[in-house]
Amino acid sequence: MGLVVQKYGGSSVADADGIKRVARRIVDAKKAGHEVVVVVSAMGDTTDELIELAEQVSPLPAGREFDMLLTAGERxxxxxxxxxxxxxxxxxxSFTGSQAGVITDSVHNKARIIDVTPGRIRTALDEGNIAIVAGFQGVSQTSKDITTLGRGGSDTTAVALAAALKAEVCEIYTDVDGVFTADPRVVKKARKIDWIAYEDMLELASSGSKVLLDRCVEYARRYNIPIHVRSSFSGLPGTIVSNDNPNEPEGGEMEQAIISGVAHDTSEAKVTVVGVPDKPGEAARIFRAIADAEVNIDMVVQNVSAASTGLTDISFTLPKTEGQKAIDALGRVKEGIGYESLRYDDAIGKISLVGAGMRSNPGVTATFFEALSAAGVNIELISTSEIRISVVTRADDVPEAVRAVHSAFGLDSESDEAVVYGGTGR
Amino acid sequence: MGLVVQKYGGSSVADADGIKRVARRIVDAKKAGHEVVVVVSAMGDTTDELIELAEQVSPLPAGREFDMLLTAGERxxxxxxxxxxxxxxxxxxSFTGSQAGVITDSVHNKARIIDVTPGRIRTALDEGNIAIVAGFQGVSQTSKDITTLGRGGSDTTAVALAAALKAEVCEIYTDVDGVFTADPRVVKKARKIDWIAYEDMLELASSGSKVLLDRCVEYARRYNIPIHVRSSFSGLPGTIVSNDNPNEPEGGEMEQAIISGVAHDTSEAKVTVVGVPDKPGEAARIFRAIADAEVNIDMVVQNVSAASTGLTDISFTLPKTEGQKAIDALGRVKEGIGYESLRYDDAIGKISLVGAGMRSNPGVTATFFEALSAAGVNIELISTSEIRISVVTRADDVPEAVRAVHSAFGLDSESDEAVVYGGTGR
Structure with a gap:
């Protein structure tokens, strides 16, 4: 039996009973003969309560102190x-991130892990201990100050420790049974995925699936650490994220498109730059201005220009929280670029279909659009990648659109036409 | 202007408003030209809440993990x-105890400071920062584990940092205006003491005054760091604890007894070992048994034996919380010692009069006992030191006894017969 890293989120340790339940599960893994390293998040709403306290004492809390504050939660x-x-x-x-050797850069509130030196963890394991490590936190290599890793930080801590300790698997315990073909709160018939490839999981994560964040999946892919996403409330197997489908016979790769799931996201807004002169360099100037303002953008769409005017429109989506910054940045370069106007719309939603073999199966795109059309959903933007199609619609249309697409691809749990879901063989 | 260490207790930073008020006070000291190091306790009831959580998950929390938990409060x-x-x-x-260089032994939950290496604090000050340090915590020299200092730990942190940084003064901010001649909740006419010598403060602290603990005063005396006990709610000067009375003209030492105050304590119990053979070595065996059980005792009283029996009684007081341990330990040695029986009484109180020059002024002891007698208070035990007289009475009699003694020594605030209070010239 090898080494297992388990990660428990805040909802699994929300109160004393939750902590005791999690403790029993950890002990079960130890009794089964594993070496066990546990990464734990702050209890329930602790982090939110600390943030609220910070807002009460300071309108703009300093990064270094904010990190010092938040790390009290995992402690x-x-x-x-x-x-x-x-x-x-x-x-x-138990070990803090610093004691566990989680070394980061110095970017407070969203530090990145640059090294993991788990000497004290290794010693604790060798002495027969279960090692409990604070998620979400590390120590800056240069300043020696305490840092936090930002969103998804505890999952990333777990995967990083799993990689450094050469773990067999990184188990991410959460309050759902695994990764689903769609958000079960929206699609009642959504099915749990037994196995999914890193790439598909990355696309699902970046398309709005909240179960795992792309950052943690990216880390696991780079070090080839299998992730097992499962519930801390049930004893059931969840979803394995890895390179190789453990349930697939060798040589079982298939040519047909294999749909992993449907993701949606209503946290974004759409910005349209109207009337951009259609000549080289204009798009570059727009996105340089956006980048200089440190705004992260998601989809970018530019259509052909109208022949009569020589003008085109460029649209992109971005988190609603970044909207004002983007508008300000573009306003400052209006003269230089010479566009006509800006439109800002935050009543949009994004629906994404993720799966292998899409590009070589034109039928997938057609089925996707037909399903939306039959549901009366208007498409505002389209963007595709090798294993994903995303569309932007009205936010109000999102639930209906997700259900329609989920059903059209035979993902509904009692459907007979189910494609072999959750696997691409890669 | 020199370096000032300020310490704020949990009641001063109980909520966001408290924290903002304390911040303004700290900034005032900085603006006045001081280098400022601040030691802070956990907010209000945080520590109690954490202890309650620990009790919910574990009947007997391990020391190492208990310390890890509690230190989240100051963080x-x-x-x-x-x-x-x-x-x-x-x-x-802000700096944790570990970052601030507070090095301790490895006794979890009540570690003792063995070194202070405040290099990071010195650097932070040199760069123009106000340094905020977590009270009550340190790091073990040998195991590198996080430790806590136990009761009065934050005050001790402050004094230890003041000594290591060669501070001008260590200001202990609390929710009262300073050290009083008696507990103002019991004696309405109690007066604030402007200055008191380390030794008198030590006796007051060990006699039940809760404002400062003897541990912190002992540390300050060893390194000759003046302590200024004052309120974080008012701007008023409080009580200076130091070697030399700053308000006293040189050569102004006096021969008369100078009473510092009256302390009381109802947290102790009394154990009487009845019928001990009056021969050498019996007392030693009793107190060796007590020491082996790691029970701290306070007063010890043995009277002459009755000539008729050759037996004597030995009484001592100890914290009520240690009572059971002491009784168990003495029960185990009953045969060996051959005493008759044990009596345990936790309805007692202790009243102590503290001041310089007592022993050479027999009138002090007489006045003390007369005051108790006039108040109808029966004395059960008596114990004296160079600068203190303590008696044990019924717990119910304590408030009346304290008021009577306070008044008899002219300490009442509107009294005309006030002795020069709060100073011994030492």
């Missing part, structure tokens, strides 16, 4: 979890 | 305080 949950395990008769020690 | 308050200062336009950085 509480990890110490309690270690106590709970010890009261079950097993040895456990 | 929150120090980060918020640094943010609040920065939002006032001043530079501040």
């Amino acid at each position: 509480i949950s990890m110490a309690l979890l270690a106590m709970a395990i010890k009261s079950l008769g097993h040895e456990a020690q | 929150i308050s120090m980060a918020l305080l640094a943010m609040a200062i920065k939002s006032l336009g001043h530079e501040a950085q």
